[in-house]
Amino acid sequence: MADPLSAGASVIAFVGLALSSVKAIHDILSAVKDGPQTVKRLADEVKQLGDILVRLPQLQINTINSADLAELTSLSSQCNLDLSSFSAKLRRLSHSEGDRRVGGIWKRLKTAITEKDLDHMRDSIRHYTSVLNFRVALLTVAQSATQSAEMLDILRQLRTEVRGQYMSTVPDPTASMHTVEEVEEVVSDATQESDPHETKLQESIDRLIALVQEKECTVESEDAEQLIADLQTLLDSAQANEQSPIPAQSAAEVQGVSTVDREHNVYKELKLASSLIFSATSISVNSTGARDTMNHMPDGAILQQQRKRKTIDIGSGSLVVETNRRRHINEGREASTGGGGRDFIAKILFQPNSGQSLLSISVRQGQILSGSVLSIPRVLLSNIIPTGSMVFTIAAKGQVEELMSLIADGKASLQDRDPSGVSLLHCAAWNNTPMTRFLVQNGLDIDDNCGTWTPLHSAMFGKNDESLNLLLEAGADPTIPTKTYTGSISTLHWLSDNYWWTDHHNIMLDSMFRHSRHFGLSTYRDHMDRTPLLRVCQNGHDSQRQIQQLAFLLSKGCSISDVDYYGFNCLQVFFTNAPSPEAGSLRDFLVYLVGQGADVYATDRLGRSVSQLAYSKTCWSEMAVLGSYCGDLWDAVLDLCGYSVLEFRKGYPRRAIYTRSPRSPGWNYSRVDFERLWEGREHRCPYWDDAEWQSPEDGGHDDSPGVLDMPICVCGKVVCAETAGLPRYCKCKSCTKQRLWDQKGTGTVGKA
Incomplete structure (x- = not known):
């Protein structure tokens, strides 16, 4: 050690x-x-x-x-x-x-x-x-x-010293009275001039925040007129700030409004949540009882989910709207054929500008066949306390008895959060299984998304199998995207990403597939429409580790034929993500993919083949690092799998480009890497001597849309090519129309 x-x-x-x-x-x-x-x-x-x-x-x-x-x-x-x-x-x-x-x-x-x-x-x-x-x-x-x-003793000493100094220097109280009166007059004038709507909203917020002092209870709607009125004022203000979405038929005619903006509009969801809350017969206040969000799910049913999350500034504070429309689809049945039921789940978080509390409003409506089940809306108040507070320490590493004692003394609450929105369950899930069990049993939100992670993320980062299993058994959703990585990513895709993958992650991923079958993990897609299997292929870092991951995911029902938003299959995803020559024998990984049925002739939405992406690395910075590595790697794989290099190389002359130097060892490509690709099959390589080589099948001339004539964009910006109406040229300016390589470039042609 x-x-x-x-x-x-x-x-x-x-x-x-x-x-x-x-x-x-x-x-x-x-x-x-x-x-x-x-x-x-x-x-x-x-x-x-x-x-x-x-x-x-x-x-x-x-x-x-x-x-x-x-x-x-x-x-x-x-x-x-x-x-x-x-x-x-x-x-x-x-x-x-x-x-x-x-x-x-x-x-x-x-x-x-x-x-x-x-x-x-x-x-x-x-x-x-x-x-x-x-x-x-x-x-x-x-x-x-x-x-x-120690800090408590210091503070007590400081308080005694300050009090003594204050008593010896306190001025005449009447000396400052005029100033106080002036301040009160200014405040009074400002209040009188304020917007009546803003005043009403602030009064409603103040009354709602005061609910933090209330004990757990359930009140009938007719006995909670003021509470309902205050909630309505808050939600009406949110709807006023969230514009009504543009109708689909006219959206294309409106300039300046993107599809993404329309998709993230939560006006309709806010309206539905409001109607469910105000039509309920009762409202739960500060209830901490466990809630089962997976009930009524029949065996074999798979969830189709449509999530939205948006932050709205309403002047008096920020309001986060989280909604999820879920549909239960029976396995083997298309969504259009019906069957199963539907859910609508809404959670609205409001934090006033004071930042000292957080108001949570949640409601759920479930449909079963022709019936409907509406859960009791819940209003929950949380105190916002400093990150270093004792309650977080106990949640992370202490005993349940210590937490209960702290709560009994009125020094903490189960609903306490830090300024970042982290709850006690976020802290406990990292490395305190008994505390995690206690908090789950007492109703803390197992899917609590503080913006950057959920309790499942905590258990995953802490490598805490027991807490992860507890959360999954309680119904935690491993497909919730957060802003932890690549903009937004779920724990499922975190564990599938081989860049961070270890044997311990494999254990947790197996638990996820065992406990969360309702979420359709094998086909669940991230923001780029990539399944867990495609995510394994997007980082070429460790061949043997990737093969283990692929074997596991294929055994869980993932498909080797999956494609992402751009139409990339697993081979194309691999070549568009800058595989590293330093990552070991990635040749074995590609051979495994082809052996499992990956299509070597696949084309993407723009008609680009695997070979075009491998041979035509025209993104300047990638070529400066990788040289001719990707094309050489693809040739070695094709030869090993029984394909003709001459056929695939047609239209793509090979020039040896080695980019490694003593000053830049990193990911750069060398002759040693090239020889490792063809080790044991040197006699099969048509360009072993590194002389410039062209496939004999070209017929002595280049009449194919190869690398010398057609720029290939591998920067991922396929969308800009489509919107520009140019099916084979990306206008993102990350790529160049120059030849494969220029003699004046930073690479060295034909030298190790």
């Missing part, structure tokens, strides 16, 4: 290096003045990550247990490596003050760094920001517990 002192020193060293990279990245990105808003936002996100990294050395690292310290060391090391890679790419674009004046940085940036690179950079930075922030919060909570007694 590593020495804690040396491990702690490693963390500090990695953080120091990472901060240097953060500064370099931020300086370059913030210097871009005429670039798109995405660059400015990326610079802001880099700064946010830097702020979190600065907090790491401030922790008492010598007090962290060995397991947490090992995780923190690994995480900070990987973060440093990724940031160093990003920084190295950007530092190649050294700039002068003249560049800053005329906007030359962006012009040079977009010729060397693709949008895909920027997307990857942003996704990685968001991931490290989220995970490191969560780690720091948990470690801060744990350390604050050991310091609380």
